Amino acid sequence: MKLKILTSSFVLAVLTAIFFFAHLSNAQTPPQRIEIVAKRFDFTPGEITLKKGVPVVIVFTSKDVSHGVKFKDLNLVIASGKGETKEITYTPTQVGTFVGQCSVFCGSGHGGMKMTLHVTE
Numbered sequence: 509m510k511l512k513i514l515t516s517s518f519v520l521a522v523l524t525a526i527f528f529f530a531h532l533s534n535a536q537t538p539p540q541r542i543e544i545v546a547k548r549f550d551f552t553p554g555e556i557t558l559k560k561g562v563p564v565v566i567v568f569t570s571k572d573v574s575h576g577v578k579f580k581d582l583n584l585v586i587a588s589g590k591g592e593t594k595e596i597t598y599t600p601t602q603v604g605t606f607v608g609q610c611s612v613f614c615g616s617g618h619g620g621m622k623m624t625l626h627v628t629e
Contacts, residue, residue: 539563539597546575546588546610549617557626563599576611579625587612600627 542564545552558564568577568586576587582602588594610621 539565541565541567543567543569544577544623545569545571546577546621547571548573548615549610549621551577551610551621551623553623555624555626557628558600560600560603560627560629563597565595565597567593567595569593573614574612575614575621577608577623578611579606579608581606582625584608585611603627603629 540562542556542558544556544566546568547570566586568588570588570590570592572590574587574589576585578585581604582600584598586594586596604627606625606627608623608625610618614621
């Protein structure tokens with residue numbers, strides 16, 4: 509009788525461990541956070557690299573006036589007002605190098621306010 513209880517307890521412990529570790533291996537890690545700070549007439553960082561198919565959270569902060577960044581070829585736009593932070597989740601679907609520019613007029617240097625997004629395999 510003791511052997512049967514021990515065997516049942518052992519089997520239960522093994523099954524519990526299998527389910528526990530299977531759950532851990534299937535747990536998804538949270539998306540990477542990419543922080544972009546905009547101020548006249550600069551984005552920091554000026555370049556970012558992402559992987560195709562891997563979601564990221566883009567955290568966009570405007571320091572001095574309203575700013576935005578638009579990557580026309582990716583249909584990606586994010587903007588925020590002075591002192592605000594906005595977040596979006598984005599998953600790149602195509603590989604390449606894309607130039608985004610400020611999408612909210614912010615003064616005389618607005619036309620030169622650009623950043624580069626690299627998407628790799």
